[in-house]
Amino acid sequence: MPLTRYLLFICFILLSSAGFAQRYTVSGIVRSATDSQPLIGATVAVPELKTGASTDTRGFYTLSLPAGSYQLQVTYIGYQPYSQTITVNSSAQTIAIALQPTENKLQEVIVETNSLEQKLNDNRMSVEQLSSREAKLLPALFGEVDLIKTLQLKPGVQSGGEGSSGLYVRGGGPDQNLVLLDDAVIYNPSHLFGFFSVFNPDAIRNVELYKGGFPAQFGGRLSSVLDVRMNRGNNEKIGVNGGIGLISSRLTIDGPIKKDKATFLISGRRTYVDTFTRLINKVNKDKKDYSPIPDYYFYDFNARLDYKPTPYDEISLSGYFGRDFFTFNDAGFSFSFNWGNTMGALNWRHTFNPRLFVNTSLSATGYEYNINNKIDVFSFNLRSDVQDVTLKTDFEWRPAEKHTIKFGAAGIKHGFTVGRLNFDSDDDLQNFSAGNTYQATEFGAYLSDDFQLNAQLSLNYGLRFSGFNSQGKTYTALEPRAAARYSLSTNTSLKASYASMMQYIHLVANSGASLPTDIWFPSTPRVKPQRSQQLALGVSHLFGDGKYLITNELYYKWMHRQIDFRDGANVFVNDSLENEFLFGKGESYGNEIYLEKIKGRTTGWLGYTLSWTYRQFDEINDGRRFPTRYDRRHDISLVLLHKLNKRLHLTGAFVYGTGNAFSLPVARFPLQDVQGKEPGIVPIYSDRNSFRLQASHRLDLGAVWKLKPKRGEADLTFSAYNAYNRRNPYFVYFEQMRDDEDQTIGFRAKQVSLFPVIPSVTYNFKF
Amino acid sequence: MKRILYLLPLVFLLSCDMEKEIEVVLPPHEPQLVVECYLENGYTFEATVLESSSYFDPPTAPAIPSTEVYIMYRDKRVQLNYNPGYNNRTNRYYTHKSSTRMNAKPGETYRIEVIGTKDRVVTGFTTILPKVPISELEWKFNDKDKALLLTTFQDDPDMTNYYRYMTHVGSMKKNARRDFVTDDNLTNGKVTTYGSAYDYEVGDTLILSLFNIEKQYYDFLRSVSDARNANGNPFSQPTKIKSSVQGGIGIFTNLVYDRKTVIIKEDN
Incomplete structure (x- = not known):
């Protein structure tokens, strides 16, 4: 239209x-x-x-x-x-x-902030909500509470693999999630190669994940919007809370600067495995042939200031800084690898009158990684980054009781450094460099209306106009959005939504995992923007005196101009990176059933997703479509929280998922190479992702034991990740079997698992 | 409570066997001809022709005596006879051999044709490259009396070059201590030095080989390396082998290299 x-x-x-x-x-x-x-x-x-x-x-x-x-x-x-x-x-x-x-706050275990009635009557669909409070009750790997991993327990959301904090939403890749922290983009939301998210649960208030039916104010990614909000400082008194865990500790201080006017919050955490590995290295440093253990740690800081100069104005300043460090030093050789996000956002909300508000934000965000390697006289540095400055304004106007109009605009200035390499020798005889920088501008403007037509029918419709300019090429697009809710009765609602999304920047990731070396790359005259369309239909029914809500959603998503890379693509140091891109299409469809109970001594949810996800590229798999690694036919999550008594909460989460699709060699051939000697084996791969790992399932158990400290509150949180010690497959490989004389006698398949049962205990305090 | 805490590390230790053998059913595989043939000036033509196997087949590749192999250059067509053997100089086994010695000049093109059973024909060609000489060898010691080695050469600015660099310690019969392929994308026309780690000691005999290789050989080696790495690496994408031959799998190329031998001494 x-x-x-x-x-x-x-x-x-x-x-x-x-x-x-x-x-x-x-x-x-x-x-x-x-x-x-x-x-x-x-x-x-x-x-x-x-x-x-x-x-x-x-x-x-x-x-x-x-x-x-x-x-x-x-x-x-x-x-x-x-x-x-x-x-x-x-x-x-x-x-x-x-x-x-x-x-008694423990009277009920609260698993969601919104009531089931509100969810039933909400115009929006395909939205998952989560509070830090909820996530902290559930068992966690190594006791590290992780909001993103908790979201993976919701239908339609999958992890990339066991222990991973990657989000794969309705068949979309981890690069297709718009991750916002107080309205500013976080480009790489993970620590430790994807095993933990960057969101410190003490600094986060709540998270909303849009899987579809995207409101018009969101744009820039195809598959999901993860809207993360930081906590505000306590307006009443200075407070301290924190925790001491198996691998990290955290501390948060917040309070009023001037009561009812200004508050602050500062939060930080750090892992300390490196403290032990350094000690081990020190003890063994004189041993012959001892190879030191590399150092690894991460930390992150969150800070927020809130200021209310007038009854009509609220100003907040949010910041995030996080880094991962991986270092290795040996005689004459040093290697360091660090990566992380930096974000600062200034938000100003002004109330013109009770019917008209505006929220304006100016934010700067960046992600970078640096690899430094020095061998005697030679030094090598590789870095990539993405830096954004965003200015956006969002108006909300309620001209009449039945309408809520939202409109606004945003402009983003992107800067990309892609594979900047410097190689030098101390004598300056050897030096060369490579890499490119790109500048781009992205913009968007939108208008939407939330219209309560009558008691039964409400509509939300909007249009987003987006554009992108890079290297003299400008792309523009119209992204229509629409959602409708029809109440069949007071207990039953039908919902439908349609959303068209554009993505103008792309993640260059030539692996199956989210790695810190994955880099962002802009659309250019040769690399066109990605596009998706998603249609979703749903029905929600409230029953059991309003205690239970069951929701069924059916979705279909088309993805155009999807990106992959040529076999053997060099994505690290390549001044012609665009030549490595391949362009194709994708589709994803499925059905999600979600049963939830949020009141009472026992609460929780049961989710079941049946889904299919495919990609198709002319140059891959001989042009035939193939399932993505995270194509998961069946996915079940059962989460239960039970308040046993005033001091003890018991929690459990059971997950079952069809095994990931993956590739295996089907044949092999011998190759002597110029070296000769015994021929080596070279694997021959056939169709991409044509094999399946065994199904994954595990049970996580947790308990929160409230202590009675002299001052404030404290608890011990116990977790048993993978309680029945299931060997879930992480990957499969083929092994050459050899006899005593090192002669090859055959081949066999081996399956590798990552996590056995992992018990952990965390001490949390607050005063 | 204390007793429970004591038990936790025990449970962890008991459960740390994280690999197990599993059964994988592979789809049927139609064997393909696999050709490996490297031409060297001054030496006879030798080729190895075998077949690919399903992954779980017995390790020994089946011989295929009925296969015919021809090398064609200028206006000649030389047949390599089926005569399996072992070449002590190259350390390689071969299935086909001719007595004709190669006498080629840079720029010349040689072709291969392999005619197998079941109407299978494999073809390929290689263009003879010039040698790139090593201009300087140098080593430096650290305070632990270990030496690194620097190998310097001049890259040709007028063409895109692909290199394979190998370091053998003591003997060519042993596996190379260093072996990598690279291109001159970042060093075109420059004096280029390849360095090593502090791997060597006084008295070590090092054999350095700098191959000037074809792009098709470079692509083949990289795809072989990627395919091998993908087996056992959960983060890798599977890679198809980029053969330099058509109608089968394998490599047909010419080997042009400069090779120097040095003995590490205290004085450089």
């Missing part, structure tokens, strides 16, 4: 709903009374009028009410219900609400 006709359509919809009785706006922020954190998804209702609203990500609600006197009721799980009589008269009014936590 051409843009002008689309805008006319939106105007028509708006005009057709004009002419309401005189109404007045009641709005405000719902916060926790203990630490002033905004409560997301709290229900603010006026029962007499059978109307209500839920709070947004800033805890903000708005209602449009006729003049009169009403009872305003506010509910939020884990907090005492709040009720207040309000009189609506001739002017808009602001009502701030502070909710008290329930007396």
Whole structure:
């Protein structure tokens, strides 16, 4: 649909709903009374009028009410219900609400912030929400709580492999996720080669993952949006919390700078395995033929300042800095490899009036890796990075009770350094360099309307106009978005959505894993942007007196101009990197069933995904389509949380997944090479990903034991990852069997697993 | 509680056997002709022709005596007879051999034709390259009396070069201590030095070989290396072998190299 006709359509919809009785706006922020954190998804209702609203990500609600006197009721799980009589008269009014936590916070195990009724009636679909509080209850690998790994337990979300924090959403690759931390992009959200995410759970408040039905304000990636929000500092008092775990420790300090005006939060964590490996190296340094263990550690820091200069303005400054270090030193030889993200974001939210807000942010973000190698007189340095500066503004306007209009624009200045190599010798006789830098500009503008047509039907429709300029070439695209909800009854809703997405920057990753050396590359005249379209249909049904919600979603995703690389592509030091790209297409489809219970002593969810994911490239697999590694036919997650008594929570998570698709050689041939001697074996591969690993399944168990410290709160969190010690396959290889005289006598297949049962204990404290 | 904590490392230790043998059923494989033939000036033509096997077949490659091998150059067509043997100079076994010695000049093209059973025909060609001489050899000691070796040569600025560099210690009969292939993408026309780690000691005899190789041989070697690395590396993508021959698998190329022998001494 051409843009002008689309805008006319939106105007028509708006005009057709004009002419309401005189109404007045009641709005405000719902916060926790203990630490002033905004409560997301709290229900603010006026029962007499059978109307209500839920709070947004800033805890903000708005209602449009006729003049009169009403009872305003506010509910939020884990907090005492709040009720207040309000009189609506001739002017808009602001009502701030502070909710008290329930007396015994452990009375219920809360697994999600939003109520099931809200989810049933939410216009959005294909959205998963998670709070740090929830993630901290669940068992974790090495006791390291990881929000992304917890999201992998939701239907439609898969990990790249056991222990990996990669996200593969509805058949999309890990490069197709838009990862935002307080509205700024995080390019590589993982530590330790993908085994841990960069999000420190103490610094994070909540996460929303959009798998489809993307709102128009999001753009730039094909498959998902991971919207991560940092905690705000406590407005009441200085607080300290932290934890001491098996491989890392963390500490967070927050509090008011000026009560009700400004707060701060600083959080950091660091691993300490290197402390032990250094000790081992020191003890063994004089042993002949001892090979030192390389040093490895990571750390990250989060910081946030919130400032409220006027009742109408909120300013926040968020920052993240994280680095991984891998170093190795031996006589005359040194190798260091470090990588990480840096992010700073300044957000300003201004309320013009209760019906019109604007959020403007200026952010800078970057990811880089550096490899330094020195052998005597020779030194070698390889680095790549991506640096962004983003300015964006988002307006939210509620012109009438049934409409919420969102519009805004964003501009991003990208800078890429791709494979910058420097090689030098001390005598300067040997030196050469390679690598390229690229500059690009990305922009987007959008308009959307959330329209409550009547009690049964609501629509969300929007259009995003995006563009990208690099090397004199400009790409533009229209990305229509639409979603609808129809309530069949008070307990059953039908939902549908369509989203078209563009991706203008691409991850150069020629391996099956997310590695720190994966680099970002812009669209150029030769490398065209990727595009996807996704259609999803869903039904949600609330039953068991509102205790259970079952949701079924069916999706189909088309992916155009997908990127892969030639066999043997050199992606490290290559000034003609574009020549290594291959372009193809992909498709993904499946069905997700999700049953959840969020109230009571026993809570949790059961998810089942049936899915197919394929790619097709002319130059790969002789042009035939092939399944991706993470094509997973069946995927089951069962998560249960049970409050045994006031001090003890028990949790368990069982996962089952069809084995990853992978490639094996089907044949071999002998090669003597110029060296001669015994011929070596060269494997011959046939169709890509035509084999399957055995199915993976495991049970993780956890327990949180509340201690009774003299001051503050403390607990011990126990985890048993892979409790029944299942040998889940990580990869399979073929091995040459040899006799005593080193002669080859045959071949066999070996399966390698990564993690046995891994018990861990973490001590957490807060005061 | 303490007792439980004591048990945890024990459970961990008991469960650390993370590899096991499994059964994999492979699809049927139609054997292909595999040709390996390196031409060297001044030496007779030798070729090895075997067949590929399904991965779990017995290790010994089946001989195929009925195969005919021809080398063609200028206006000649030389047949290599089936006469399996071992060449002590090259350390290689061969299946076919002729008594004709090669006398080629840079720029000349040689062709191969292998006619096998079941109408299988393998063809390929190679263009003779000039030798790239090693201009300087130098070693340096560290404080542990270990030496690194520097091998210097001049790259030809007028053509794209591909190199294979090998270091043998003591004898060519042993496996090379260093062996890599590279191109002159970053060093075109420059005086180039290949360095080593501090691997050598006083008295070591080092045999350095600098091969000037064809692109098709470079591609073949890289694809062989990638394919081998993909078996056992969960992060690698599988790679198809880039053969320099058509109709089968393998390599047909010419070997042109400069080779120098040095004995590491205290004074360079």
